[in-house]
Amino acid sequence: MNKRQWAQLWVAGFLLGGLAIPNSVMGQSARKMASFTDSISMYRTALSTHNQPGVSAHRGNSQRAPENTLATFQEALTMQVDYIEIDVRTTADNQLVILHDATLNRTTTGTGPVNAQTLATLRTLSAGKGFGDRFQTERIPTLDEVCKLVANWNAKHPKPTNLYVDCKNVAPEPLVSQLQAYGLLKNAVFYGSDETLLALKQAAPTARLMPSLRKAEDMADKIAKLNPYAFDLNWLVVSESLIQQIHQHGIKAFSDLLDSADSAEQYRKAAQLKLDVIQTDYVLNVYKTLTHSMN
Numbered sequence: 001m002n003k004r005q006w007a008q009l010w011v012a013g014f015l016l017g018g019l020a021i022p023n024s025v026m027g028q029s030a031r032k033m034a035s036f037t038d039s040i041s042m043y044r045t046a047l048s049t050h051n052q053p054g055v056s057a058h059r060g061n062s063q064r065a066p067e068n069t070l071a072t073f074q075e076a077l078t079m080q081v082d083y084i085e086i087d088v089r090t091t092a093d094n095q096l097v098i099l100h101d102a103t104l105n106r107t108t109t110g111t112g113p114v115n116a117q118t119l120a121t122l123r124t125l126s127a128g129k130g131f132g133d134r135f136q137t138e139r140i141p142t143l144d145e146v147c148k149l150v151a152n153w154n155a156k157h158p159k160p161t162n163l164y165v166d167c168k169n170v171a172p173e174p175l176v177s178q179l180q181a182y183g184l185l186k187n188a189v190f191y192g193s194d195e196t197l198l199a200l201k202q203a204a205p206t207a208r209l210m211p212s213l214r215k216a217e218d219m220a221d222k223i224a225k226l227n228p229y230a231f232d233l234n235w236l237v238v239s240e241s242l243i244q245q246i247h248q249h250g251i252k253a254f255s256d257l258l259d260s261a262d263s264a265e266q267y268r269k270a271a272q273l274k275l276d277v278i279q280t281d282y283v284l285n286v287y288k289t290l291t292h293s294m295n
Contacts, residue, residue: 043287044080044159052290053270054082056164056279058258059100063281066128067107068098069138073146076161077153079283083164083189084150088143090169095119096143096178099127102169108140115169143175147182160187164210164279167192172203180204189230189254197226210254216242223249230254230276235261240273252276264289 046052060072061079068087076084087100092115104110110117110125119142128135146163154160165188167175179185189208190200197209208229211222214237222228230252233242243253254277257266262282267289270278280286 040080043291046291050294053275054277055283055286056083056085056277057081057283058085058279058281060084061283066131066135066138068100069127070141070145070149071135071138073149081161081283083162085164085166086146087166087168088170089114091119092116093118096170096174098141098146143178147178147184151182151184163188165190167196172200176204191232243273268293
């Protein structure tokens, strides 16, 4: 073999080696993703077979991506949560969008009230504020986009993820119409003021309403007025007797375990008290804590 042939062989080997490195990296990445998915499935199976509380991702999986964005909702779906909480508001041109605050200031590059802007204007803003360059292209999503994302996921997975709809500023008819169009109305839960939920009940009599319950004395009146599917409980007043009373009426008990309550100690307490759904910012922590507590 002459020098020219040796050189050609060396170049070919170098190029093939260069191609092999990315393929190897891609293979490792795929294996890690498969392993992560297997772990999540293992946690979910263990929790469901041991009658542990369900899990709601508060504004999506907002520790991994900006709250109330398509990116964070996709993360929450990957975590196979029972519910994704979304906050629904209405724009100046009557479009339904997902944003927690009444103003744009905290989570977007805009300022001022959400309901003073058209959807077209909102689309020019980034909803990735505070997350660096990676999420600069995230936009305030519409309810339609979120419904499409969740419906497509559910169509491909045996265990559905449902919507936990916080009715911030939205008329019942367009809200019901959009969820119904994607087959998400039946199993969604709706949180809001009693007045908002009563109006929603008129538009969708079978909707799963979830009013807040701050004291046991209010329970009978709320049951008579709203026939709720669940109660949203302030974690500070949750007790075994309160949850038992709720369950005796065939109603479920949800609670936000957020901020200082978003801890392993409180997750274990929620399970012991037979809470039905924990709402959290740390989905994986809940999975790990409850699974290990069963051992």
